[in-house]
Amino acid sequence: MVELSTILAGFGDAFSLINLAYVLLGVVIGQFVGAVPGIGPVMAMAIAVPFTFALDPLPAIAFLIGVNKGGLVGGAVPAVLMNTPGTPDAAATALDGYPLAKSGKPLKATKMALFSSVTGDTFSDIVLITVSAPMAILALKMGPVEILALMIFAFSVLAGLVGNSLVKGIIAAALGLLFATIGSDPENYTPRLIFGMWDLYDGLPLASVAIGMLAISEILRRLSETGGKVEAAIDLIDTGNPDDRRVTWDEYWSCRYVMLRGAVTGTILGALPGIGSTAAAFMSYAFTKAASDDPQSFGKGNIKGIAAAESANSAVVGANLIPLLTLGIPGSVGAALIISAFMIHGLQPGPLLFENQGRLVYGLFGAMIMANFINLWVGQLGLRFWVKVVTAPISVIFSSAILMCIVGVSMATSGLFGVAVMLVFAGLGYLMASFGYSLVIFIIAFFLGPRLEISVAQSLALTNGDLSQILRYPVAVALLVMSVVAVAYLLWRNQAIQRLEQKDDANV
């Protein structure tokens, strides 16, 4: 157990002017690169890591944490304002964020994203600071078989997002899984479907697929709709009602259960390395939609949809530090970069970190709390700026967005190959969206695919390929039963909603 004096000394270290300055700098950079489509906080962190060598460990890591957290808030901005999420975890935010912004309430939408992001983040930070040790033990007990069952459960919950056509949903998911198999197989490292292009050996570059599918294809669609007219990317309608420009306390409070559910989902998935924030955001969104009295309002600008997605994907980032600090296991690329910053300073996160470096760890916690407040404050200022930016003519906004996407992807993938992949997927995304196939389902399947395959391989190796051995894993069995129930319930509900919608149409 860490002594109270160490904890206090750690917090004391954190709350110094120099750390405050570094956290502030990190948050500002993070929010900026998060909000500009294409670059993203991970790349900013990768570039910054070697420069932190010259700093003391605490400001160095605090700075990186600031970038990471700032990026979360920034990432929601293009998703909400332009429907062009730069990262797939913000795609869930766009589902309701963009319709709300389009209806003339961009400030309300982005502010709700900011508030729920900081709320989810703070929740997972509190879990990290108070009960990271037991959470880590829980994560260790979730072996490959349990993780496989959990992923099947995740897929079944996502059935709630399939939309009108079950067949089209299944096709989109299958296509996503198919593209996820490109690259080496996880057991014998044989290249699959790479056609001599060794750049594909590790799989399709994630940034290219995500940005091509989600951002560029949406820009293409919008450009095709403008027909050369000069108009603003988004209309700021001044209704004279100040409540349209802010989130009222009542609105925030009405989302308390939504945000709590999102934060818990995000924290659990974040503590388990490998599943990631995209799944967390969509699962939370699907849970919220399934639990709602008015599921039809989702996708049309329901503020709860924003709260569900943002609270969950932000909670993942704090929770990623649970396995990182207690076991030295990074749950994401961002977390791996924080490990490399630790490594540069001669510290290796692991079971003894709290004992040997307790003061630094609590200093880090102090910095995280600081970063959350600064995120809120910088976000409040930054959002006004971004909302102003998107009132510029659509031709300016979209052409610069395309440019940023190309620059960002070529930086992230070190070359034009990634840009070519991005353009291919932009075309595919445009076609799929035009014919009513869900891009969201495709992206989730694509992102979860590799992990799903590894989990299947691991489970088969552990059980000697004998399916009946699954009975030895009660948690997995419970999750599988829940999956079946979830699929049955969600499909039934989906049909009920469709019948309702048809009735509405008939009445009109």
Added chain:
Amino acid sequence: MKRRTLVGIAACAVMAMTAPLMAADWKPDGSLTMQIGFGAGGSTDTMGRVLAKVMEDQTGWNVIAENKTGGGGVAMFTGIAKMPPRGTVIGLGVNMPILVNLVRRGDELPFDLESFDYLGTISKAELALVAAADAPFDDLPGMIAHAKENANMPVAFGAPPQKLLMDVAARTTGAEFNMVTTEGGAESMKLVLGGQVLAAFSSGEHFPHAEAGTMKVIAAGNAQRLSYAPDAGTFVEAGVNAYVDPYFYLATTKGTDAEALAAISGAIENALASPEVIEIVNNAIKNDPLNLGPDGTKAMMVDGLANVGVLFAK
């Protein structure tokens, strides 16, 4: 702190001695790009980025580090092999993935060992087979005996050479292992700690757990015993005729101007002697920098190719 100071002084002395050897007039046309064959955040990436920064500080050149992933460096070295030799792009990779792919599907690769001019190595990686501290065996013969007695003997691996070592062990001894694939050392450690596997390969990810007393080293995967665990025997000592010696090495396009090669390899040599790089190599892989130099690196690759061929021979 004292040791670090000593290392620093030694480094300065080495630098002072080697500096005149450097071809001082050559400098890259524009900037020098160091392509790293692995993703951001790993030990190769961390060492490479610090090396690039120190090279830039020492030479005044503009040195840019960028990640170019794909096949553990195969994609990156494919690009370098196809480039015109301008002396503006160098690659940092690990020998094992390159050698394994050259042996297994050399005819599909657009390069061979002769497609490059070699610049040097950063260090040698040490590969350990580790188990939980309370595992019912302490060494490789014990683990093989345990596998023969029990139906399930799960072992986690995160890269092809690790699986090869166990394949050779299974072939030689007749023991069967449940080979559980992972995304890398960190995930392998999670499975050991969670009790889902009994043993796993680690290229340093187990250090904090060994320090905490929750893990022990079972065997060394290298030709020699591990510098940090000299009591653990090698696979060869246990009668399994296989080893892997992964090196972090740098190379560039064949036919690069001799003056440029001398300047770049000299810059690498100088940077490797700097206290910053020594410290980061120590921190990242618990080993000292080891530069085999241009000729030594080439010899290492040629010998390595023969050794990997032996690993695959049935």
